[in-house]
Amino acid sequence: MSNNYTKSNSIDIEFDRDHIWHPYTSMLKPLPNYPVTHARGTRLHLASGESLVDGMASWWSALHGYNHPRLNRALQEQSEKMSHVMFGGITHAPAVELCKKLIAMTPAPLDKVFLADGGSVSVEVAIKMALQYWFSQGHTQKHKIMTPRKGYHGDTFAAMSVCDPVNSMHSMYRGFLPEQIFVPQPQSAFNGEFNEQEADELAHYFAEHHGDIAAFIIEPIVQNAGGMNFYHPAYLKAVRALCDQYDVLLICDEIATGFGRTGKLFAVEHADISPDIMCVGKALTGGYMTLAATLTTDKVARGICSGEAGVLMHGPTFMGNPLACAVANASLSLLQENDWQQQVGNINLWLQQLTRCTEFDAVVSVRTLGAIGVVELDTNVDVAKIQRFFVANGVWIRPFGKLIYLMPPFVSSEQDIETLCNAIYQAIAEKHY
Numbered sequence: 001m002s003n004n005y006t007k008s009n010s011i012d013i014e015f016d017r018d019h020i021w022h023p024y025t026s027m028l029k030p031l032p033n034y035p036v037t038h039a040r041g042t043r044l045h046l047a048s049g050e051s052l053v054d055g056m057a058s059w060w061s062a063l064h065g066y067n068h069p070r071l072n073r074a075l076q077e078q079s080e081k082m083s084h085v086m087f088g089g090i091t092h093a094p095a096v097e098l099c100k101k102l103i104a105m106t107p108a109p110l111d112k113v114f115l116a117d118g119g120s121v122s123v124e125v126a127i128k129m130a131l132q133y134w135f136s137q138g139h140t141q142k143h144k145i146m147t148p149r150k151g152y153h154g155d156t157f158a159a160m161s162v163c164d165p166v167n168s169m170h171s172m173y174r175g176f177l178p179e180q181i182f183v184p185q186p187q188s189a190f191n192g193e194f195n196e197q198e199a200d201e202l203a204h205y206f207a208e209h210h211g212d213i214a215a216f217i218i219e220p221i222v223q224n225a226g227g228m229n230f231y232h233p234a235y236l237k238a239v240r241a242l243c244d245q246y247d248v249l250l251i252c253d254e255i256a257t258g259f260g261r262t263g264k265l266f267a268v269e270h271a272d273i274s275p276d277i278m279c280v281g282k283a284l285t286g287g288y289m290t291l292a293a294t295l296t297t298d299k300v301a302r303g304i305c306s307g308e309a310g311v312l313m314h315g316p317t318f319m320g321n322p323l324a325c326a327v328a329n330a331s332l333s334l335l336q337e338n339d340w341q342q343q344v345g346n347i348n349l350w351l352q353q354l355t356r357c358t359e360f361d362a363v364v365s366v367r368t369l370g371a372i373g374v375v376e377l378d379t380n381v382d383v384a385k386i387q388r389f390f391v392a393n394g395v396w397i398r399p400f401g402k403l404i405y406l407m408p409p410f411v412s413s414e415q416d417i418e419t420l421c422n423a424i425y426q427a428i429a430e431k432h433y
């Protein structure tokens with residue numbers, strides 16, 4: 001099997017370094033990029049012949065591992081029918097099946113689906129929906145978005161405007177980036193006591209700004225790329241209640257948390273609430289292709305379409321891509337068949353090994369939720385240095401800032417998780433950061 005790949009093993013890393021942007025990297029001082037030739041199950045195979053246990057699920061997405069026969073087959077079969085066809089004036093079975101599935105899985109009032117080609121676009125669409133909704137009702141002054149600090153919602157401009165203003169360097173785009181209203185980051189820990197002062201503070205912001213606010217956008221329960229903060233469900237409940245009280249739409253960005261990652265199918269279930277608009281993405285296709293969706297309620301959809309425009313003003317070229325929809329359908333079926341609750345429950349149990357890391361002075365906190373494990377250090381990690389150590393020790397983990405974290409594929413074995421946790425422990429013990 002590996003012989004098939006050895007012929008294509010020569011990846012021109014020098015060309016890559018000199019000409020190709022990678023996520024959030026410098027062209028002057030690029031971080032090293034490891035050439036991967038193929039991946040199977042929970043293993044990434046390097047051109048050097050080594051294989052790594054995957055701790056990242058390729059940014060929350062590869063739930064069922066790599067090169068999965070069922071997902072491969074879904075793509076193959078769909079490609080023999082049609083890989084793509086425009087969605088304007090045309091529909092097809094993979095899209096209809098997917099939207100039925102999404103409506104059935106998500107909280108009840110969400111029953112209108114917009115298929116977007118990536119997470120950031122689905123956030124743009126969510127914001128557009130909220131603005132168009134209030135515009136159609138004649139509330140033209142409701143044109144701002146409120147959101148907590150330390151959030152992350154994507155890299156396009158409207159999405160970036162609701163990311164943490166410091167992490168996302170808003171100052172660099174001043175005058176171009178829309179200025180939104182930020183409330184304090186949720187503080188009370190997921191499984192601690194809820195500090196009622198947080199709700200009071202939120203109420204103050206809503207009372208002051210609701211006249212200008214179209215929507216409140218938040219990552220439910222876990223603030224992800226903004227700092228892996230697991231916050232108290234009562235915060236989200238308070239946000240829902242205030243949105244209702246002050247006529248503000250609630251957008252929940254489930255792009256990272258959706259499809260079981262936090263131990264619930266969707267993180268909003270921890271707080272027993274449902275949003276007016278919900279974004280899903282990342283794990284939607286099991287890590288195979290880019291696809292996201294923005295769901296909303298009948299009420300919001302009616303509001304938008306009964307207004308002056310009469311339509312939702314958005315329609316990407318690759319909307320509802322049949323290949324992406326087909327592989328998403330197969331992935332969602334697998335999720336149910338594999339008993340994701342059991343998988344995530346086991347991973348959470350195995351991730352408890354990370355608590356050993358609290359013995360080091362440099363470790364500020366160790367926390368887990370569902371299939372997410374986080375070790376927070378008291379200093380920023382040298383990514384190139386620690387990754388060299390991890391790769392040499394057979395694992396793929398990519399920290400950011402002060403955070404070394406795991407969000408492995410749901411199909412990871414106990415041995416996989418142990419290998420990942422041990423590598424983190426060793427890296428800290430031997431100060432490879």
Ligand SMILES: *Cc1c(COP(=O)(O)O)cnc(C)c1O
Binds near residue numbers: 155253
């Ligand atoms: C990754 C992410 C996005 C952006 O999705 P892309 O597919 O990278 O555009 C938005 N919101 C959250 C919470 C994310 O984790």
